[in-house]
């Protein structure tokens with residue numbers, strides 16, 4: 001696993017690069033670890049409070065540890081009318097967790113999201129940002145099995 | 149199916165989007181060459197004359213916007229690929245099918261405002277689009293087609309408000325994406341306080357053909373006050389859920405029935421929401437309105453991003469508007485009071501109505517709050533958030549009344 005200091009350091013010379021650094025950290029760790037926020041503050045010359053404020057502003061970024069597979073269900077209006085609620089229920093049942101939670105084995109985190117721009121076929125879910133479109137509750141066990 | 153007119157999507161599904169050679173063979177980068185041979189003033193004048201109006205929602209004349217940029221040593225071109233408006237997937241479609249048409253458009257703008265640096269702000273939910281763009285930029289650099297203009301992609305973080313141009317600029321600078329007070333406008337003091345032009349993907353993607361064929365050609369297409377085409381993305385209860393590009397004098401009815409193939413499963417039409425989740429709801433009686441910016445505004449609706457969400461007779465309008473109210477409550481950045489509190493209260497009252505626990509007084513309070521928000525909110529998010537509530541109260545009031553306590 002790459003060192004968080006090296007990851008952040010790679011963006012040192014990019015003006016405003018703190019968000020890019022956060023994306024790179026999240027790609028590696030699935031979230032932004034606390035010590036990395038302090039390091040980013042130092043590297044980009046802002047206070048720790050500011051660095052934390054940036055990390056927590058963006059809903060795509062997480063400052064809490066998350067599972068290996070991040071499952072997100074879109075609940076924006078087009079997906080909502082296509083039955084996103086039912087997909088949410090199917091995932092909760094299959095994983096045994098509620099939205100915002102991570103399975104005990106650290107494998108899955110389940111989140112809600114707004115539109116991810118794939119509404120040509122609804123409802124839509126993502127697994128680690130890869131979209132799966134036109135998902136029905138019946139599809140859920142098979143889709144999640146791919147991660148097991 | 150109706151016949152499309154493709155300007156920004158002219159190469160879609162015809163060339164390999166991963167090949168710059170394909171793009172060049174299809175006539176690509178000739179417009180940039182032509183632009184580079186023009187005086188800056190003449191180039192801006194040509195774009196202004198075409199009356200290409202911003203395709204990101206606000207509908208401002210692009211050439212006019214560029215003309216506000218003062219002479220300066222450093223200026224920036226910023227492309228808005230945040231595309232956070234629910235129901236919209238047009239910018240992704242344009243870029244995935246033909247990335248170079250965007251790069252060429254940005255470079256044309258670069259010459260017009262004497263800029264050496266462009267940024268594409270791409271939403272974090274599109275990591276695969278970022279990769280795709282970086283590949284295209286790499287090819288363009290190696291071919292040397294962009295001259296001394298360079299383009300860098302920056303990623304957003306899942307905040308809808310970052311589509312607002314000044315919030316977007318804050319985000320590129322590495323800050324929380326909170327909108328700035330205007331003026332100064334970005335054209336005068338934008339990214340790192342330098343003059344900056346922010347345009348939408350589709351706006352830039354129109355430029356190569358405008359340069360190739362001339363402003364007169366462009367001006368003659370579609371509606372007189374908002375010429376050209378618009379890329380629309382169809383979602384919901386319509387047969388063909390696709391991206392289409394049509395002249396701006398096409399009517400909503402044509403969009404839904406000729407291009408969209410009508411309502412799914414043989415059901416009847418109830419409503420259509422155009423422009424994204426902040427757009428107005430439109431009833432059957434207004435379907436013969438053309439989609440152009442001013443005609444839509446004339447019926448109290450918006451063209452917005454060109455998202456078209458079709459709802460059939462079985463849909464529960466109050467439930468959908470409640471979901472939309474939750475969206476705004478979640479996406480309000482909290483910088484200004486009328487929006488932070490207003491979106492919260494709107495969602496609270498909509499939930500109460502949706503659960504059958506509200507009285508007519510609640511609806512009246514919400515209507516008043518909506519009026520305040522439309523006037524007092526700092527940015528377009530809060531100002532537009534009441535739109536769905538106001539237009540459904542206007543056209544579908546009976547659906548609310550059905551759920552109210554006697």
Ligand SMILES: Cc1cc2nc3c(=O)[nH]c(=O)nc-3n(C[C@H](O)[C@H](O)[C@H](O)COP(=O)(O)O)c2cc1C
Pocket residue numbers: 201202203204205206207208228229230231232233308309310311312313314346347348349351352527528529
């Ligand atoms: C809350 C909010 C979100 C917006 N989101 C977008 C967006 O995702 N893409 C976009 O191009 N414009 C968006 N805009 C409009 C931009 O502020 C700006 O007007 C636009 O990028 C200018 O480009 P144009 O003139 O080419 O349309 C948004 C505006 C607001 C208020």
Ligand code: SF4
Pocket residue numbers: 309326327479480481482483484485487488525526527528529530531
């Ligand atoms: S209107 Fe809403 S989103 Fe815009 S600045 Fe105010 S609180 Fe933020």
Ligand code: FES
Pocket residue numbers: 074075076077078079114115116117118119122123124234235236
């Ligand atoms: S509304 Fe769900 S992906 Fe767009």
